[in-house]
Amino acid sequence: MTEFAIKVYRAVLSIPLGSTRSYKWVALKAGRPGATRAVGSILNKNPYPLIIPCHRVIKNNKEIGGFAFGTKTKKALLDSEREVLKCLKNKK
DNA sequence: CAAACTATTCAGC
DNA sequence: GCTGAATAGTTTG
Numbered sequence: 001m002t003e004f005a006i007k008v009y010r011a012v013l014s015i016p017l018g019s020t021r022s023y024k025w026v027a028l029k030a031g032r033p034g035a036t037r038a039v040g041s042i043l044n045k046n047p048y049p050l051i052i053p054c055h056r057v058i059k060n061n062k063e064i065g066g067f068a069f070g071t072k073t074k075k076a077l078l079d080s081e082r083e084v085l086k087c088l089k090n091k092k
Numbered sequence: 093c094a095a096a097c098t099a100t101t102c103a104g105c
Numbered sequence: 106g107c108t109g110a111a112t113a114g115t116t117t118g
Contacts, residue, residue, distance in 0.1 A: 004114065032114075034113065035113040035114060036101060038112085040100060041097075042099095059100065095116105096117085097117100098114095101110105103108105104107105104109085105109105
């Protein structure tokens, strides 16, 4: 666990539910622009994959990068989040 | 401490 | 659109 990793986690946690951000974006928020691969490496071995919405982080091309539980799982999570968000937005 | 690896990104063709 | 090279940090020996 390093400071950079903490910043990355904070940035990822700052991503609104149902939204996605690119690795570059996270790297920028972490204060290390250009360290996009480093961000991926950290998330890949991230100690708390369940408390870190790492599935909200995707490639800059909108493509699904990777996921410790499988890319399909990541897609499923994104879809589920979107559904939940829609439900919340629907209010009443 | 140094080498290798990585869930990426940019430039060139 | 695809291939090749570069960047930055983590992890392992």
